[in-house]
Amino acid sequence: MLESRTLKLAAIGTAAGAFSGLLGVGGGSVIVPLLIIWLGYGAREATGTSMMAIVIIAAIAVVLQAFYGNVDPPNAALVGIPAIGGVIAGTALQQRIPERAIALLFAGLLVVIAAKLIIS
Amino acid sequence: MSSIAAAIMGFMGGMVGGLLGVGGGILFVPALAIFMDETQVRAEATSLLAIVPVALVAVWRQRGYGNVRVREGLVIGALSPVGVALGVITSNAIPQRALELVFAGLALLIAAQLVIRAVREPAKPPPDYSD
Numbered sequence: 001m002l003e004s005r006t007l008k009l010a011a012i013g014t015a016a017g018a019f020s021g022l023l024g025v026g027g028g029s030v031i032v033p034l035l036i037i038w039l040g041y042g043a044r045e046a047t048g049t050s051m052m053a054i055v056i057i058a059a060i061a062v063v064l065q066a067f068y069g070n071v072d073p074p075n076a077a078l079v080g081i082p083a084i085g086g087v088i089a090g091t092a093l094q095q096r097i098p099e100r101a102i103a104l105l106f107a108g109l110l111v112v113i114a115a116k117l118i119i120s
Numbered sequence: 121m122s123s124i125a126a127a128i129m130g131f132m133g134g135m136v137g138g139l140l141g142v143g144g145g146i147l148f149v150p151a152l153a154i155f156m157d158e159t160q161v162r163a164e165a166t167s168l169l170a171i172v173p174v175a176l177v178a179v180w181r182q183r184g185y186g187n188v189r190v191r192e193g194l195v196i197g198a199l200s201p202v203g204v205a206l207g208v209i210t211s212n213a214i215p216q217r218a219l220e221l222v223f224a225g226l227a228l229l230i231a232a233q234l235v236i237r238a239v240r241e242p243a244k245p246p247p248d249y250s251d
Contacts, residue, residue: 009192010199017200021207023223024164025145026171028137029230031196045189047140048182051175052193057200058145058171064208065165072166075126075156079148080170082127083134084177090138091181099140103238106136110231113150117224 008038016053021061026054122155129155134174138181144171146230149223160219161211 012034016027031050035041041049065071133147148167152158158166182188211219 006195009195013196013198013200014203016196017203017205018207018210019203019226020145020168020200021204021209022211022219023145023207023226024149024167024211025226026137026175027200028144029146029226029233033233039192041189044182044185044187048179048185048187049189049193049196051178051182052188052190053196053200054175055172055179056194056197057204058168058175060197060201060204061208062165062168062172064205065161065168065211068161068165068208068212070162070165070212071169072152072158072162073169075152075158076166076169078123078126078156079130079133079151079167080174082131083137083144083148083170083174086131086134086136087138087174087178088134088181090135090140091178091185093135093139100238102136102139103234106140107231107234107238109132110146110227110234113147114224114227114231116154117150117220117227120220 005039008034012038013053013057017057017060020054020057021064024061026050027057028054126151126155130170137174138178140234144174146227150227153220160216160223164211164219164223 012031016030019025019030020027028050031053032046035046035049036043062071129147129151133144133151137144145167148170149163152163152166153160179188
């Protein structure tokens with residue numbers, strides 16, 4: 001039983017890792033639903049645990065991308081430092097407000113981004 | 121001006137990341153590609169560097185709310201390198217245009233996930249999910 005659970009965690013790690021390495025994202029969109037569906041996590045637990053995995057996955061991916069000379073630290077700081085403030089604001093709000101409106105607004109923003117990428 | 125726009129996108133990426141558990145990288149990459157003129161693969165690699173400290177802060181905050189199963193999170197991360205290597209090698213091997221289109225597909229997928237979640241979830245979340 002424990003082994004099959006570890007196998008599932010390995011499959012999640014591999015799938016999320018491939019996603020992260022290919023697309024430059026954390027892989028949360030893979031990890032969160034799989035933790036919920038496969039391992040019976042609650043939504044918030046899945047989100048928090050996924051963040052833990054993402055720290056390691058993104059760190060490994062950065063090291064590998066650095067071998068290709070693709071990493072630009074000043075620009076990483078440009079988005080990363082404001083993002084840290086954003087995370088603190090977001091996690092504080094998460095416990096207080098319904099997520100629906102923000103989820104829908106964010107979905108709209110992603111559609112705009114996708115359209116821009118496809119048209120460019 | 122475009123630096124400011126990229127920084128604002130960074131803040132938003134962190135906020136939705138903390139709020140919804142997705143969002144850091146999905147905004148960092150277009151922020152860097154659109155406003156800082158990075159190529160797609162450079163934007164992705166740079167986004168990954170930004171994600172590390174942001175995710176660390178998110179873990180620290182979420183742990184305070186009892187939402188992190190540390191051991192299983194670590195196991196997922198520790199068992200990811202094969203997948204990560206495959207992804208990184210592929211991102212450097214395929215044409216940038218293809219990578220842009222796959223990324224656009226991911227943005228649409230996440231948008232769809234969020235809409236489904238918003239429709240399914242109760243309007244007000246229960247007060248506490250911790251163990």
